[in-house]
Amino acid sequence: MIKVIVPATSANIAMGYDCLGMAVNLFTSVKIEDADKFSITGCDEAFQNEDNLVYQGFIQGCKHLKREVPTISIDIQSEIPESRGLGSSSACIVAGIIGAFEYFKEDVDKDVILQIATAMEGHPDNVAPAIYGGLCIAFEDSNGHYDVIKYPVDDSYYFTAVIPDFKVSTNEARKIVPKEVKTTTVAHQLSHCLAMLNALSTGDIKQLKDAIDDRLHEPYRKKLINGFDEVKKIVEANDSVVYISGSGSTLIIISNSSDRRDKIIEALQKRFEKFSIKNVEIMN
């Protein structure tokens, strides 16, 4: 029996639109066993078929290893909510591919897993941190190969995931972002992203607050997230920052004091009873 555990991931990280991603400690845990008959258990019935992303990942892993796909049973236990901007599909894909490598007792080469997973997912923003952990970007070189660059995050930061009781369709969230932006916005995004990475590495919360000022997707996607403005107001009143994880609906709060974080959580829990609010940690 093979067991693979893959973390949730938060893409974009405020100023890193379609580039940065970060692994956090919510997990998808997958068991793979030889079986007489193909089966999938543990997940929603809608996913208990051959289209299941864990199984699809497993198949791609077998293909890469030039092995016939064995008959297996898969059990999936996941803490990562679906369609909430926490990389649930990426976690499944990565778990399936790694599962195939482990099934055939092959070395799990992160670089190889990244290439396969990115080809399946279409972009590396979530699969890269799901595989490498931490805060990272995956950069596509001129041969179409993805390299990972990791960024340090200071220990003084506390991260909290605010997971609404509604989904946001990735497709809809993509459509709502304008196709063009002003050229001056590019310099704004770039300088602010560099400042954000600097602030994340040094623990300078003042700089972090100044740096997080996204003009690419937040102004549009927040309309799909009921309560966003109110959450942001509460967060900012407590000297902290918040960004839309991936394309939402999850919001990630960053504080540098557990007191302030707890105050924010208390206020949010009162106001948004149906939201799930979880303290999370970066998985390095």
Place this chain on the structure above:
Amino acid sequence: MIKVIVPATSANIAMGYDCLGMAVNLFTSVKIEDADKFSITGCDEAFQNEDNLVYQGFIQGCKHLKREVPTISIDIQSEIPESRGLGSSSACIVAGIIGAFEYFKEDVDKDVILQIATAMEGHPDNVAPAIYGGLCIAFEDSNGHYDVIKYPVDDSYYFTAVIPDFKVSTNEARKIVPKEVKTTTVAHQLSHCLAMLNALSTGDIKQLKDAIDDRLHEPYRKKLINGFDEVKKIVEANDSVVYISGSGSTLIIISNSSDRRDKIIEALQKRFEKFSIKNVEIMN
């Protein structure tokens, strides 16, 4: 007598459009002395008047220090060519401001100099490295205050400035860049800028070559630089990279081998007899 020496600066640095800048070892050297009569010597006659940027910087420095502007003579000796994208005006402004601080025996506080110089120049891309040295960005916080973030550059790189025999008007170079870009271009620029900074810090020339692929200004500004495509061809054939310094006309070549660098210089000198080609070093 006060003597102030300020380095040339190369802004944009390929993927850091309107953000990054780097100090290099070409200098503007300014002497300031008490005099019976205001005078400026050493520079082009067109600049020997009160509009001179060194003098204007000196005046702003005096204003900040709440001192009356004394009657001075200024002598300017500069290796930095004008209107070539090497920060000649920023060097003058910075020299003038520092000159005022030194004249009145005040501590030269880089942070204060940066705020004054940026207000004069309109943007911090050149004045920040002129003051702080090295490769840096100046990031504007929510109070309009500029903070500097410095980036390391690996010792294995060689830099060469190719200075054409013609100027490029900054105004024209600004106009030629489209006002809008595709949103997908922002992610391209951002991921490639992060990869470029990583490659500059690690010495990974392969990653540097992949990372340098500007889609914001080079495709347009190169039209103002006669010979650009030919220079680029020669540079790339020798496993090196080239970018437009500031808004041109100077091009900066980055190699990681003195042999390759020398081959490039030989080829360029043959083809572009009137261009000035100088090996430069980062001033940290």
